[in-house]
Structures are given as structure tokens and as C-alpha cells.
Amino acid sequence: MRSFPASKWVVPALLLVALAIPLLTDNSYYLNMLIMIFIWTIAVSGMNMIAGYAGQLSLAHAGFFGMGAYTLGLLMAKAQMSFLVSLVMAVALTGIVGAVVGMISLRLKGHYFAIFSLCMGVIISLVIEKWESLTEGVRGLLGIPIPKIGSFEFSTVTSQYYLILFFLVLAMFVNRQIVQSLVGRTFISIRNSEELAEALGINVMQSKILAFVHSTVLAGLAGALYAGYLRFLGPEVASIEHAFEMLLYLLVGGISTLWGPLVGTALVMAMMQLLQSWQDYRMIIFGPILVLIVMFLPHGIMGALARLKMKRQSVLPETIDNENRVIEKGTTDRRLAGGEIDA
Amino acid sequence: MELFFQQIVNGLVLGSIYSLVALGITLIYGIMQLPNFAHGHLYMLGAYVTFFMITHYGLSYWPAILFSVAALVVIGMLLERLVFRPLHHAPHINSMIASIGVMLFIEATARKMWGSDYRRLDSPYDGVIDLFGLTITEQRIIVILSAIALMIGLNLFLKRTVIGSTIEAMAQNREGAFLVGINANKVSLMTFAIASGLAAAAASLAAPINLVYPSMGAMVNLKAFVIIVLGGMGSIPGAVLGGYILGLAESISGTYINSEYKDLAAFALLVFILTVRPTGLFAKEAR
Incomplete structure (x- = not known):
């Protein structure tokens, strides 16, 4: 999965372009869209860690996004705390809650985990919506002050753009380091077969919790940045539809690829913007796209590109095939292992 | 005390609906190991078909339900053939995402x-029956009795006929x-047909009590998943029992605790039970 970017110049070039965009245009429409893409990419890259690399499909991430957003919003608006402290607290809180939820839920396997995480997401969003004395419920949380670091105010779109870009780059860098380290390989081995990983002496539970906490931290960070940028929150940020949208971004871009979250989020969000006048038809189009992707392009755009390139170079065609076979075999085995049903 | 019994009846009505939806999900899971997240939305379609059959085409209640069940059986079979069968050999996460x-x-x-x-769908049975001092609308009794009839019918079909077995x-x-x-393909096609039909029947029975709207299936779907996790995924008695337990828990907690948090009850129950017993209440063996 490491084959993109092909040359070592791609990343610095992309970064340079990203840094230069606000200098070239001050059209706040485009900057706003890029900011939203960055924020959701951070959250989706978290989902990618647990669902893509560790193989545990979590649908609670919209909930954690909302939790991060509301923590920052409430601390800044109601407790008058500074932006940085609130940000750290928001990230810490989602991490701690993530650890507790992970300890309970990661004992469950496969579908049980997916369903449990879905319910966790619903619980978080219901709590945000119903706990009106704290969160203002459906009226929405207003009056989040402008984020400030020291004496510098992030009041312009451009300054927010650089702030959020910084965190995006940081998140992607950390993800890259994790994926290329032994820890990342541990995650992948768990995805391929938990039994095998356990037999190799990997502490499966600990690794899964680590992946889950990392992913909730990223979701919480994205949520906190979202709250600091929009400075207005409604309970629908935590709604389960966002979890499904994140899944769509992830699958389009390519699950368990480093660049998939960015590519998928950018592409789908841009398309959704273009189809704005077709608002009502959005999911009529994207629902079937989701189905077609899992049928014909299960590794998304980045996965397909990587495979294509590896084939063209045909350096080691057997390795790709072997890899495929191992992954497929792993999943088949898992199904057989968990395939006992009582009717 | 009268309030309590009233809530028991309400719980049974809710539970009947939940059980019928959960039965469909559990049947599909048992055959295809697929948690069908779209099932609640088939339920919603069933309610709409019944609604339009009655209001636009002037059918009476029972023929409209029959038509709706037939329509959903066809839709369910189409889904199986077009979406889920091609994905059967893919990793399981794929078919879940497809759903x-x-x-x-x-x-x-x-x-x-x-x-x-x-x-709002007006019930043709809006009379009230006085039963042991409780006043119950006829529609509620119809829901409870039809659900029981459907479950007995399903059980007989599965146990006594060759196709069912x-x-x-x-x-x-x-x-x-x-x-x-x-023949695996035939069986999964049939399972989808039965499950979708059950969902349509449940939705049509519930339509006069609840309202009909596009997202009506989402919550029912989530709760049905809570039920089958509680009951053990793939277990038929678990789905029925879990449905009634959840229905009763919801109506009683809604009255005595706080109706704002009524929807939370189901999920809190799930979290609690899975914390204590990670395999669900009725699962035969540990995973």
C-alpha cells in the first residue's frame, strides 16, 4: 500500500500547493470547502485505522466526532476556557471514552462489534440531543468564541485554513508512521486473522484497543476543529448519517490505504457540492455507488491505483497475488470460525 | 395498577412489531451471515405500499396488506439477486457495507x-374493546393476534414443510x-422473500398506530438489531423473546422513568447485557 506516492516529490508538491492555495485565492467558498474536506479527512482517517487496518468496522465515529465537537464547544462557550486547553481536553475525553468503549466492545467480534458500535454512536447522539440543560439540545449550541492561541485570533478563513491544514498533516504523518511501524503490521495481522495473530504472540485485545483509541482521538480532534471553525453546533453533527457518509468517503478513496481518506473525502465532497442543486438525489446516487464499489472496486480508488501500478511494473506479480490470497483466506477462515449459528 | 397493565398491552403491541422485524433480520443472518441494515427500510416501504393502496387505489385494509407483502417479497428477492448474491463470496464487511x-x-x-x-393511516378498526377493565383499541388487539399468527405460521413452515426445513x-x-x-441460492432467495414479507406485514399492521414517514424504518431497524444481538444472532426464539422484552422494557421505562429517554432504554439495555455476556442472552456457544 506504500507504492503511492510514486516519487518522493509528490508529497512535498501536494503540501506546497495546499500551503499556496490561500495566497492564490481568497474566495472563501473554496477555502471553506477545503477546510471541510480537511476536517472530515481527519475523522475518516481515524475510521480507516480501526476499520481498514485493524479490520473492525466501527460505526460509532460520528458519535465521537460529535463528542469532540461538543466538548470543545461547551468548554469554550460555557466554561470560558482557552482554545488550546479545550482542544486538548476534547481530544483527551474522546480518547478516554474510546478506551472504555473499546474495552467493552472489542471483546465482540465481527458483526457483533459493528452493531454494538452503531448503538454506541446512537447513544452518544441521543445524549447530545436530549441533555438540553448541558448541550442546548435541538436549539443548538451558539456563542463559541473565536479560537485564540496566545494573542493570535483565528478569525479569518485563511488562518483557520492553516490551523486545520496543520492538524491534517500531523494526523496523516502520525498515521503513516503507525502503519509503517510494527504496530501497524500488528493491526493488519489482526485484520487478516485474529487466531493467527494470537498464535504469533500478539496481544490482540491490546492492539485492537490501541487502534480504536487512536481512531476515536482522530474523530474527536476533527470534531473539535469543526466546532472551533463553525462556532455553532447542532446535535445532527453526531447523527448516524455522518457515520455512513464517512464510510462512503473511506470506501471511495480506498479502505486501508494511507491516502484513501483524503482522496475519497475530497472527491465525494466535491461531487456533493457540484450536485448541490440535486440535494434530494444525493443518496439516490451515492447509495448505489457504495454498492458498486464494494462489488467491483473493494479497495477504492487508491487501492485500485496501487494494484494497477504494481501489475504494470510487474516487479513481483506473485506477491500481489499471494497477498490477495492471504487476505481472502484470512477472511474466509474467520467466517468459518464464527459461522456457527443456532436457529 | 391499571396504568401498569395498559403499559403491558402497549409493550406487547410494540414487541409484536419488533419481533416480526427482528425475525426477518435473524433469518437472513442465519442463512447468509449478513446483518441486513436495509431491513428497516423495507419495513418503511411496506408501510407506504399499504398506505397508498388504501388511500389512492381504494383497497380495503386486508387486501392492501396482502398486496404490500407481495410487493415487498418481490423487492426482497430482487435485492438478494442483484446485490447480496454477487457479494456472497466477498469478505463479510463488504456485504454489510452494501446493505x-x-x-x-x-x-x-x-x-x-x-x-x-x-x-396518518386511518384504521378501519377504531373501536374500543373493554377487556378486564382495560380499554384497548381493536387495532392493537389485531396487531398482537396477527403477529402471533404469523409467528406460529412461520414456525410451522420451518418445522413441518420440506422447503421450510x-x-x-x-x-x-x-x-x-x-x-x-x-440449493443455497434458492434458499437465500426464499429467506429474503420471507423476511421482507414479514417486514411488510409488521409495518402494515403498525401503520394505523404509528405514523408513516421516510425515516420510520431507521429506529425500528436499530432496535431490531439490538434484539437479535440480545437474542443471539441467527436465533429465531431469541428474536421473538427479545422483541417482546424490548417492547415491554420500552413502554414501561417510558411511563415510569422518562419518556424523553425512552429510545435510550433499548441501547442502554444492549450495552449492559453485552458487557456482562458478550455472546448475547441466548447464544448457544461462546465465540
């Missing part, structure tokens, strides 16, 4: 075609079922 895609599509389509308005055989042991010559 989410189907779900998004159905809900958006319903919203586009029929708007987001809440619609192929479903059970495949749920119990896939490879064994193949060895005795059971």
Missing part, C-alpha cells in the same frame, strides 16, 4: 418520491446442507 448503500438509496428514494411528511438445515450447518443437495 448500508441499499439503505441510503431506499430512504432517499422514498423521501424524493413521497416527501418527508408524516402521514431447508432453511433451517442451512442455518444449522451450511456444508451439511450442501451435502444433502440443498
